[in-house]
Amino acid sequence: MRVLVTGGAGFIGSHIVEDLLRRGLEVAVLDNFSTGKRENLPAGVRLYPVDLRDREGVFRAFQDFRPTHVSHQAAQASVKVSVEDPVLDFSVNLLGGLHLLEAARAFGVEKVLFASTGGALYGEVPEGQGATEDWPPRPKSPYAASKASFEHYLSAYGQNYGLKWVSLRYGNVYGPRQDPHGEAGVVAIFIGRLLEGKPVTLYARKTPGDEGCVRDYVYVGDVVEAHALALGLEGVYNVGTGEGRTTREVLLAVAQALGKAPEEVEVHPAPPRPGDLERSVLSPLRLMERGWRPRVGFEEGVARTAAWFKGR
Numbered sequence: 280m281r282v283l284v285t286g287g288a289g290f291i292g293s294h295i296v297e298d299l300l301r302r303g304l305e306v307a308v309l310d311n312f313s314t315g316k317r318e319n320l321p322a323g324v325r326l327y328p329v330d331l332r333d334r335e336g337v338f339r340a341f342q343d344f345r346p347t348h349v350s351h352q353a354a355q356a357s358v359k360v361s362v363e364d365p366v367l368d369f370s371v372n373l374l375g376g377l378h379l380l381e382a383a384r385a386f387g388v389e390k391v392l393f394a395s396t397g398g399a400l401y402g403e404v405p406e407g408q409g410a411t412e413d414w415p416p417r418p419k420s421p422y423a424a425s426k427a428s429f430e431h432y433l434s435a436y437g438q439n440y441g442l443k444w445v446s447l448r449y450g451n452v453y454g455p456r457q458d459p460h461g462e463a464g465v466v467a468i469f470i471g472r473l474l475e476g477k478p479v480t481l482y483a484r485k486t487p488g489d490e491g492c493v494r495d496y497v498y499v500g501d502v503v504e505a506h507a508l509a510l511g512l513e514g515v516y517n518v519g520t521g522e523g524r525t526t527r528e529v530l531l532a533v534a535q536a537l538g539k540a541p542e543e544v545e546v547h548p549a550p551p552r553p554g555d556l557e558r559s560v561l562s563p564l565r566l567m568e569r570g571w572r573p574r575v576g577f578e579e580g581v582a583r584t585a586a587w588f589k590g591r
């Protein structure tokens with residue numbers, strides 16, 4: 280198996296690259312380093328420093344590496360940026376994504392694994408429920424719309440050109456290497472701010488001062504396990520824990536992992552962010568039926584992430 284990992288220099292992609300190499304597969308990375316970092320890449324890994332929007336560059340990478348599989352992790356991955364600039368989001372996630380699918384078609388790729396979003400795709404998930412894969416997509420942000428559309432393109436490429444595909448709809452992924460200065464990734468952002476002794480912003484669910492939005496937080500190591508399993512799967516799978524946590528609960532867990540009392544943390548309440556859902560929780564049952572389990576509990580995952588940031 281020869282796997283081209285797009286976005287392999289990013290947070291999730293770099294963990295996937297390491298895992299695939301550990302499994303003895305041939306791996307190459309395609310990344311434009313817009314948010315990814317060279318230091319995330321294992322030494323010596325084959326690299327194509329290409330922007331997905333550069334069709335010729337994408338085709339040259341495929342011609343050179345001749346992948347059998349593509350793990351498509353690269354994206355404009357911020358809900359906030361997508362709301363501010365939907366055209367940018369479209370150009371990377373859909374136009375860039377189509378360049379990739381066209382190259383996959385031209386060079387006879389067997390399968391594409393896609394990093395989709397469970398966290399944004401289903402729209403509001405009512406209290407007490409977890410979204411299952413057969414819920415219709417109800418994108419609120421342009422980001423969710425581009426991810427949902429790309430799944431439709433995968434289906435079309437499957438039906439017209441025989442391309443196999445699997446879409447993993449991630450919950451809120453967290454863990455080592457997540458960007459603490461990014462637009463998303465509240466665990467890393469809180470850890471970064473607390474380590475620097477700075478106040479944190481808590482965006483409201485409805486009104487400033489409330490507990491914040493509810494999300495399904497899944498540890499990156501568990502996502503990597505789901506990805507490895509998905510090499511042998513087709514279709515759509517949620518990758519989450521089925522448990523919802525408020526932003527304030529995340530803050531408390533981060534404070535605890537860093538040995539800070541909650542009252543030591545200065546919190547700035549802020550209004551809801553445009554495009555953000557109030558509540559998103561996933562049902563992971565379909566993937567669990569295939570043998571996957573979220574193995575790292577939230578407190579444990581936050582402790583591991585905090586330890587990694589402290590060790591840098």
Ligand SMILES: NC(=O)c1ccc[n+]([C@@H]2O[C@H](COP(=O)([O-])OP(=O)(O)OC[C@H]3O[C@@H](n4cnc5c(N)ncnc54)[C@H](O)[C@@H]3O)[C@@H](O)[C@H]2O)c1
Nearest residue numbers: 286288289290291311312313314315330331353354394452
């Ligand atoms: N982190 C999460 O909680 C989460 C949740 C759901 C889905 N996802 C999806 O998982 C994937 C990885 O997310 P992440 O959190 O690791 O983000 P990330 O920003 O760390 O990684 C994205 C990578 O893609 C690269 N990239 C961006 N635009 C590119 C372009 N035009 N051409 C080539 N490379 C480009 C970046 O340089 C970076 O290395 C994304 O597709 C994201 O939408 C992430």
